[in-house]
Amino acid sequence: SNPLDKEQMQGLRGVREFLKVRTSYDVLPLSFRLIILDNDLLIRKSLNILIQNGIVSAPLWDSRNGTFAGLLTSTDYINVIQYYCQFPHEIDQVDQFRLSSLRDIERAIGVLPLETVSVHPMRPLYEACRRMLKTRARRIPLIDTDDETGRETVVSVITQYRILKFIAVNNEQHTMLLKKPVREIGLGTYTDLATATMNSSVLDVIHLMVKYNISAVPIVDKDNRVLNLFEAVDVIPCIKGGAYDELTATVGDALSQRAEDFAGIYTCSEEDRLDSIFETIRKSRVHRLIVVDDDSRLKGIISLSDILKYVLLYGEEEDDLQEY
Numbered sequence: 001s002n003p004l005d006k007e008q009m010q011g012l013r014g015v016r017e018f019l020k021v022r023t024s025y026d027v028l029p030l031s032f033r034l035i036i037l038d039n040d041l042l043i044r045k046s047l048n049i050l051i052q053n054g055i056v057s058a059p060l061w062d063s064r065n066g067t068f069a070g071l072l073t074s075t076d077y078i079n080v081i082q083y084y085c086q087f088p089h090e091i092d093q094v095d096q097f098r099l100s101s102l103r104d105i106e107r108a109i110g111v112l113p114l115e116t117v118s119v120h121p122m123r124p125l126y127e128a129c130r131r132m133l134k135t136r137a138r139r140i141p142l143i144d145t146d147d148e149t150g151r152e153t154v155v156s157v158i159t160q161y162r163i164l165k166f167i168a169v170n171n172e173q174h175t176m177l178l179k180k181p182v183r184e185i186g187l188g189t190y191t192d193l194a195t196a197t198m199n200s201s202v203l204d205v206i207h208l209m210v211k212y213n214i215s216a217v218p219i220v221d222k223d224n225r226v227l228n229l230f231e232a233v234d235v236i237p238c239i240k241g242g243a244y245d246e247l248t249a250t251v252g253d254a255l256s257q258r259a260e261d262f263a264g265i266y267t268c269s270e271e272d273r274l275d276s277i278f279e280t281i282r283k284s285r286v287h288r289l290i291v292v293d294d295d296s297r298l299k300g301i302i303s304l305s306d307i308l309k310y311v312l313l314y315g316e317e318e319d320d321l322q323e324y
């Protein structure tokens with residue numbers, strides 16, 4: 001058999017072992033801040049808080065019952081936008097919605113509520129990864145329960161990005177064995193790609209993200225050359241202050257208002273290997289890679305979930321996977 005195959009499997013096994021001996025707690029930095037939002041907060045106000053703090057998600061707290069009430073993410077704002085589109089005459093009401101109404105909004109527009117899974121911080125990191133893949137969650141809250149009082153504490157939230165970064169930084173001896181080109185291992189999506197142009201409206205792109213259940217849409221020119229990427233988190237500044245009517249603006253306009261410290265988009269070719277992708281993750285804040293050819297034409301897209309899925313599941317037996 002191909003020596004590259006053998007090395008690749010050895011690398012994958014190494015990373016899996018690593019994830020089994022580390023805990024979710026290990027991923028957390030020594031000191032960090034955690035912004036938790038009260039479920040009674042107006043949705044309109046939550047937007048400003050996220051923007052002011054430079055974050056795109058926050059755990060919710062039900063202060064009446066003293067319990068964790070789920071994670072607020074850009075998907076929730078996209079749901080509010082869909083609600084607004086379906087019931088445009090209710091804009092005054094939309095303005096008065098609180099975070100606790102998010103579940104009612106899901107019901108009203110007919111989307112299935114996301115399963116809120118959490119993990120205990122001291123459980124193996126592997127378990128957090130498996131739960132994220134199973135529920136398609138991009139982030140997972142770490143919840144601890146006090147033995148005596150039974151009260152819940154939200155310790156932190158870890159993302160797919162954090163986990164892959166943790167692997168990239170601490171497990172180079174295994175990631176360096178992953179030398180097969182992404183083309184050969186079929187990493188990412190290459191057919192039926194959702195794209196938009198600079199002249200598409202923000203609302204069109206949001207509808208695409210909902211329809212395809214994706215969190216980013218490449219923005220291409222008429223020759224399919226990649227110009228930019230519109231991400232679900234880009235929706236947040238668009239509706240700041242409850243400006244739902246501004247969603248008819250073009251993608252070009254919306255993207256020109258990105259923060260100055262925007263990290264940019266990351267591309268790779270089909271010849272690139274997972275070891276170099278891990279290198280990119282080690283050095284930069286990557287949330288997905290756009291696969292392009294030599295002419296910058298769009299070929300595919302590799303999401304962090306594609307990478308995590310491959311790293312955890314490739315070559316595993318169905319039976320071994322049941323327990324998670």
Ligand code: ADP
Nearest residue numbers: 188189192193194214215216217301303304305
């Ligand atoms: P993540 O779950 O990491 O946030 P996405 O939700 O963007 O990633 O991607 C989910 C799946 O859809 C992945 O398998 C990815 O390859 C695929 N995908 C991502 N973006 C697009 C797109 N614009 N068109 C088609 N498929 C996509």
